[in-house]
Amino acid sequence: MLKRNGRLMLAGALLVSSAVQAQGVAADGQQVAMQGDGSGAPCMACHGMDGAGNNAAGFPRLAGLDAAYIAKQIRDYNAGTRVSGVMQPNVDNLTEQQILDVSAYYAAQPVPKAQTGGDAELLALGEKLAKRGDWDNYIPACESCHGPDNQGVGASFPGLAGQHGNYIKQQLNAWRSGARHNDPNQLMTGVAERLSEQQIEAVAAYLGSRQAVAAEGGQ
Numbered sequence: 519m520l521k522r523n524g525r526l527m528l529a530g531a532l533l534v535s536s537a538v539q540a541q542g543v544a545a546d547g548q549q550v551a552m553q554g555d556g557s558g559a560p561c562m563a564c565h566g567m568d569g570a571g572n573n574a575a576g577f578p579r580l581a582g583l584d585a586a587y588i589a590k591q592i593r594d595y596n597a598g599t600r601v602s603g604v605m606q607p608n609v610d611n612l613t614e615q616q617i618l619d620v621s622a623y624y625a626a627q628p629v630p631k632a633q634t635g636g637d638a639e640l641l642a643l644g645e646k647l648a649k650r651g652d653w654d655n656y657i658p659a660c661e662s663c664h665g666p667d668n669q670g671v672g673a674s675f676p677g678l679a680g681q682h683g684n685y686i687k688q689q690l691n692a693w694r695s696g697a698r699h700n701d702p703n704q705l706m707t708g709v710a711e712r713l714s715e716q717q718i719e720a721v722a723a724y725l726g727s728r729q730a731v732a733a734e735g736g737q
């Protein structure tokens with residue numbers, strides 16, 4: 519009995535330590551953001567130290583995204599289920615701990631102010647798609663997976679509100695072309711395939727104009 523208890527306590531201790539590890543350490547992640555993976559360019563060169571990214575260049579905002587979602591994407595680049603010649607060389611030398619740390623760092627950065635404004639008609643079309651979908655073409659509302667106001671749900675459904683419009687467009691096209699096929703059960707591929715060019719323009723503009731709220735654990 520004593521022995522059994524001892525083993526249980528050990529199992530408990532291991533669980534606690536792996537949970538701590540799985541969270542990453544933002545302070546160590548800052549180092550990774552500044553120095554990169556040792557063979558590629560530092561993250562900050564494209565995503566910024568603040569994780570704001572850059573709309574014109576197509577660099578996504580990382581600030582305030584869910585840490586576990588960020589970590590999954592880095593692993594997906596390395597596994598080849600998400601293909602980007604620009605991104606992959608910068609993360610292929612990271613250790614698992616560095617992946618967790620840099621993800622924790624960017625998740626904790628305050629979300630920047632969204633850039634509002636744009637073509638009112640286009641934004642209205644995008645809002646309709648985001649909130650109600652387009653059932654004539656079997657397209658569900660983005661909100662039905664990405665959560666209220668598309669602020670994201672946990673690690674699986676990233677926040678889209680306040681993500682850069684050009685990056686959103688680029689990703690919708692990546693699912694259509696197959697360059698990105700890292701979505702569980704092809705949940706996102708099925709949606710992207712049915713969107714028209716105009717719907718992609720509209721929903722990217724609308725989502726980009728929304729103010730993001732940081733995922734839980736962020737600021």
Ligand code: HEC
Pocket residue numbers: 550551554555558559560561562563564565576577578579580583588589591592600601602604605608609620676688689692
């Ligand atoms: C040379 C520029 C560049 C550098 C350096 C860079 N990235 Fe990226 N990053 C990009 C681009 C471009 C994309 C979008 C690629 C695509 O289409 O998938 C991206 C995408 C990402 C994504 C996916 C975001 C999302 O919302 O799914 C993550 C996470 C990420 N980068 C993390 C990092 C980290 C961590 C580092 C440093 C270790 C880094 N990046 C270095 C350009 C860069």
Ligand code: HEC
Pocket residue numbers: 578590647648657658659660661662663664674675676678681685686689690700701702705706709721
């Ligand atoms: C059936 C569920 C579902 C619906 C509906 C859905 N998505 Fe997604 N979407 C996902 C999943 C799951 C992912 C994350 C895949 C992964 O693990 O990388 C995702 C990721 C994305 C991303 C990538 C974000 C990033 O940071 O790289 C974009 C952009 C996106 N979705 C846009 C949309 C838009 C626009 C709509 C509405 C027209 C929509 N989604 C509707 C499931 C869905």
